[in-house]
Amino acid sequence: MGVDLDGPEPMYEQIADVIAARIADGTYPPRRRIPSEAGLCEEFGVARPTARSAIRLLVERGLVVTVRGKGSYVAEG
Amino acid sequence: MGVDLDGPEPMYEQIADVIAARIADGTYPPRRRIPSEAGLCEEFGVARPTARSAIRLLVERGLVVTVRGKGSYVAEG
């Protein structure tokens, strides 16, 4: 699915890119929730800090917003 | 803030000295929490292992104790 564990980019960046692509193609529409940290851990086989780093990157890019106790949501386009 | 990045002492030692001075002058009183590792990273512009080395030095000197999941605290005088 595009995550190349042997690639030069860190895993959290590759995961963020996968999520960003899903946002771009409408898999995750605006205002919808993206998978939880635990969900990303399971899907990509990484630890929670790594999943969190990916989400942090998406937040920095303005693609998602996170709400404590609820989840992370696709920012409104 | 007294940290001389061009000085002969390693950064982690200088950071530890700064914290030790704050403990001595009462800025961080006994049983109070000192800044987290992330806080030291931001304040002194270093990476986490370096901040941890500084704290390790303070623990070795008996000035602070660290508790997993909570933080590092000034030892009781």
Next chain:
DNA sequence: GGAAATTTGTTCGTATGTATA
């Protein structure tokens, strides 16, 4: 209302690899 599960927030513990002096 209350208890439990889910989810994110924060923090320290540990390990590996890379780069530099």
Next chain:
DNA sequence: TTATACATACGAACAAATTTC
């Protein structure tokens, strides 16, 4: 070779907000 420093990654504990039953 050793010491220092950074980046990455996994593990674990504690905390707080939210949702669900």
